[in-house]
Amino acid sequence: MINTILVGFGFSATTFHLPFLKELDEYNVVGVVSSRPDDVHHHLPNVHVYASLEAALQSEATLFIITTPSHLHKDMVEACLKAGKDVLVEKPAFLTVAEGEALRHLEENSQGIVNVFHNRRMDGDFLTVKALLEGAEVGNWKVFESRFDRFRPVVRDRWRENAGPGAGILFDLGSHLIDQALVLFGVPDRVQADVMIQREGGQSDDGFFVTLHYGEKRVYLRSNPFIAGETPRFELHGTEGSFIKHGLDPQEAALRDGNLSPDVLETGTLTREETSALAIEPGRYVDFYRELAASFIARRPLVPLSDAILTTRVIELARLSSDEQRTIDY
Template identity: 45%
Template sequence: MIRTAVIGYGLSARVFHLPFIRRQPELELVAISSRQPELRQDYPQLQHFDEGAALIDGCDAELVVITAPNDSHFALARQALEAGRHVLVEKPFVVTSAEGEALITLAERRQRTLAVYHNRRFDGDFLTLQELVQQGRLGEIRYFESHFDRFRPQPRARWREQAGAGSGILYDLGPHLIDQAQALFGTPQAITGRCRELRTGAESTDYFHLLLHYPEREVVLHSSPFCAAPTLRFMVQGTQGSYCKYGLDPQEDALRAGSLPDGADWGREPPSQYGQLHTADGSETVATLPGDYRRFYGSLVRALQQGSRCR
């Protein structure tokens, strides 16, 4: 069993991490840090700490999962690595590239696994798109457009939307879109970005439009807080056809509603949200593969057991 501790007890920990840690048989949850009073009621059997730094110093966890605010990721991850722990950091990894490079160097020196929680590599729509690309059904991709839009026209009083290092929608949702694009196409030659505060009273970026520059294709990553229409997720155009997909993977909504990630139907989309493939021969509906965030923690466990990188 891999003794595991979680720093933070906000939405990220409760929705995206704890349900998967609890169902992963190789992981033993031993400690959580948070000042939220409900923590001790929800997990009375665990060690409790008010601060993440105290958790790292005071528990015997082998793996530390960091879900604290973005601007604290670097300091906490560095402390955990220096203490000889493996580390999983919620996205964004850190707030500057220099911090990221320093942590990678430290993890290599300490021979510890260091991973970022890119769970949306296991969104059903992205898995479906990957399969279409691998099967060659779209030919050579020439245009790729990826959206993560919402209808939130009023700013909210939460740290993610306040002014400060690591706040704003680019740090919040941008890592998902950038990671998926890199998984498909590799590292771009350059990036052009337009980041704005479009909502009245906004203190941090709430809109972005990124262009990832590749020699053979156009890649557009986009997020807007004013999308009240059905949400475009992917528009992909290739030499053999196009794929258009609306709607978001259902796993987040299910987790927020309290569902546990179990059962054969986990991560399945309703047929009404399936995407469309268009070719010279006509159009067809493409059933979305089931999404499965469980695969991330399964991959992390294998990496820890084998001493390899998490993929």
């Protein structure tokens, strides 16, 4: 088993990580870094609670899962690598390409390896889109659109929405959408973007519309906090047809209710000569954690820092494109 310490114990740690750590035989949670020991012991009565990462790094645990606010990620990954520990870090793993390159260089000279937590590579609808592309089910694809809209018109007082490094929806949801696009299509030729603050009193970006150019093909990635009705989650259009899927992958909602395997049958619409319902592949967050364990054993990252660097490069170009109102070569 992999002796594991959770760094941070908020929503992400208790919802996206802890259920799988407790369920799978590959992991053994031996500690948590938190300032709220009572909360930790409510979920994990017998684990040691550390007041700091520095103290936890003195333990014999080999895997550290970093779930703290984004601006802390880079320094914490660096500390873990210097101690020879393996890391799973929430996205964004760092805030600039330069920081990512520095971490990758450090990793090359460390006994530890780093994985980035891009669990949405295991969303069922994303896996379905990937299979459709691999099978050329819509012919030669021309347009792909990925949306993650919400109706949150009022700013909340939390670090993700306040001013400061690592805040904003482009780092938060945008990291997922960009990573998925890069997995499907590779790096783009050019980036064009509108990154915006639209809510009254907003201190960090709350919406974006990013266009990735692949020759004549286009990928549209967007999010907005004023969408009260349901919009398509994915659209894929090509020379022989279209695929459209509404609604979010049900795994997150199920995890909030303590269910690791939601029994929800989702469908999308595939239109070629005729229109028909297409069953969505089941999501596999649990497989992400299984493959993660195998990656640490094999010493080959499942989602390496190099992938996160590509995503961060798109984020940097998107902000520059939005500021200068122009399309920028990748």
